[in-house]
Amino acid sequence: MRKIRLTAVVVGLALAAIPMSAPSSTAGTAMESHCLTMKNRWFPDGNFTAYADTFCYNPIGWGPGDDPNWSDNSGDFRTTDGSSAMSVLNTGWGAEADVVAVYDYANYDFAGGYRCLGTGDWESDLSNFRFVDPNGNPKGPMARAISSHQWVYSSGCAAASWIGLP
Numbered sequence: 001m002r003k004i005r006l007t008a009v010v011v012g013l014a015l016a017a018i019p020m021s022a023p024s025s026t027a028g029t030a031m032e033s034h035c036l037t038m039k040n041r042w043f044p045d046g047n048f049t050a051y052a053d054t055f056c057y058n059p060i061g062w063g064p065g066d067d068p069n070w071s072d073n074s075g076d077f078r079t080t081d082g083s084s085a086m087s088v089l090n091t092g093w094g095a096e097a098d099v100v101a102v103y104d105y106a107n108y109d110f111a112g113g114y115r116c117l118g119t120g121d122w123e124s125d126l127s128n129f130r131f132v133d134p135n136g137n138p139k140g141p142m143a144r145a146i147s148s149h150q151w152v153y154s155s156g157c158a159a160a161s162w163i164g165l166p
């Protein structure tokens with residue numbers, strides 16, 4: 001009996017050592033899954049959440065409504081929230097307009113480009129994307145740039161405008 005328990009301890013140590021010797025991509029996968037963890041925690045609560053850091057860490061604001069200006073003093077996104085988001089998560093509940101459109105400019109102004117995020121989807125690193133105009137042409141980078149958002153129908157989103165993972 002004693003010998004069996006010792007063997008189990010040795011096996012346990014060997015298993016515990018595996019993550020430490022694994023490629024660094026394992027850490028990236030673990031961070032990536034944090035957005036999925038947040039989705040599983042909150043979906044479908046009807047909210048849209050933006051985070052100051054990549055991989056859905058450090059939420060800066062969340063809520064079920066639209067916000068035409070992330071830098072003003074009203075709504076779910078205020079003052080320093082403007083131009084600070086690095087990742088986003090849509091845990092909308094499948095209402096008629098359950099897609100979130102985010103914009104570089106305030107007041108849902110297409111002039112600076114936009115992007116669409118479907119319900120249940122997230123984008124863990126906005127530095128990988130640029131906004132696009134309604135024709136799909138690239139605009140400015142998305143990292144720390146979102147200034148307004150609203151809930152829209154998927155029909156309002158051009159094919160090239162979609163971001164996010166399910």
Ligand SMILES: [Ca+2]
Pocket residue numbers: 067068069070071072073074075076077078
């Ligand atoms: Ca606001």
Ligand SMILES: [Ca+2]
Pocket residue numbers: 083103104105144145146147
């Ligand atoms: Ca902006």
